[in-house]
């Protein structure tokens with residue numbers, strides 16, 4: 001990335017030689033990203049982040065298909081476990097633009113049944129959006145089956161694949177997707193760069209208006225260093241992915257077994273096997289997720305929780321509630337992401353401290369409730 005901040009700092013939209021140099025690097029980044037997901041270079045659109053890619057996907061198709069040959073604006077299908085970038089965009093299309101919105105049911109593991117997609121499709125459905133892998137519980141969805149159903153009905157299909165590239169191979173044709181969102185920092189690239197795959201011929205009106213950058217699909221000067229960095233990161237993960245994923249599945253399963261064995265009143269969330277190779281997620285009864293996160297942070301472990309504390313009032317994650325997890329459990333959620341650098345010793349060290357941290361957080365909550 002460094003040359004594109006220093007000596008080769010041209011704007012890829014400029015015609016002079018600095019610009020042409022940047023444009024050539026950007027063309028190469030499109031080609032590398034496209035090749036990595038089975039797409040053509042021209043179908044790759046660089047964005048400012050994964051959220052932006054999701055926003056462009058839903059809004060771009062919805063705008064293009066709005067009122068197409070029918071009375072109402074149209075109908076959108078998605079799930080209750082999407083990242084906010086999809087969920088809030090779908091809700092805004094409903095609330096401000098009049099689209100109907102169907103949220104598909106998910107089972108206790110967070111899986112969508114493709115037959116439910118088939119049943120939800122209507123004559124006025126304009127887009128279906130189902131995430132490839134959930135960011136809180138790691139569950140993988142049957143994307144190619146859902147995509148095949150959408151294709152049968154001629155409905156554009158979007159998938160948020162932000163969590164996937166470092167751990168799962170992606171091929172837009174095998175997945176039967178028309179749109180796919182990625183975020184570079186989730187595959188060891190720079191933060192603040194996203195990618196939208198937009199299949200040639202998909203109805204799309206750019207929700208951002210401006211110049212002709214990214215062939216008019218995402219107007220605005222492109223972050224050339226970021227695009228180059230994303231392409232390099234995609235090459236990097238493509239080389240390591242299979243070996244790393246196999247290694248991480250073993251570590252993840254060791255972690256899951258250890259936690260369930262050593263921590264009382266603990267449950268795994270998400271699917272036991274159809275899950276991201278690097279992600280272990282749990283709920284602990286009568287535990288405040290944020291307190292547990294802070295306790296683990298003090299011990300040197302950076303983890304996350306799906307529950308959030310808004311104005312002193314803990315809120316369980318809507319994703320866990322949609323999976324039927326009771327609020328008293330959902331408030332104590334913990335997501336542990338492993339990575340290419342995680343070693344077996346790290347898992348053992350975490351298994352040493354986690355039971356103590358859970359116990360301490362439970363005890364202090366109990367003491368607090370008893371005044």
Ligand code: PLP
Nearest residue numbers: 049050051083085135160162183
């Ligand atoms: N979608 C999913 C599944 C995510 O996990 C994230 C980020 O964590 C996003 C979308 C948003 O990506 P970004 O932070 O690049 O906007």
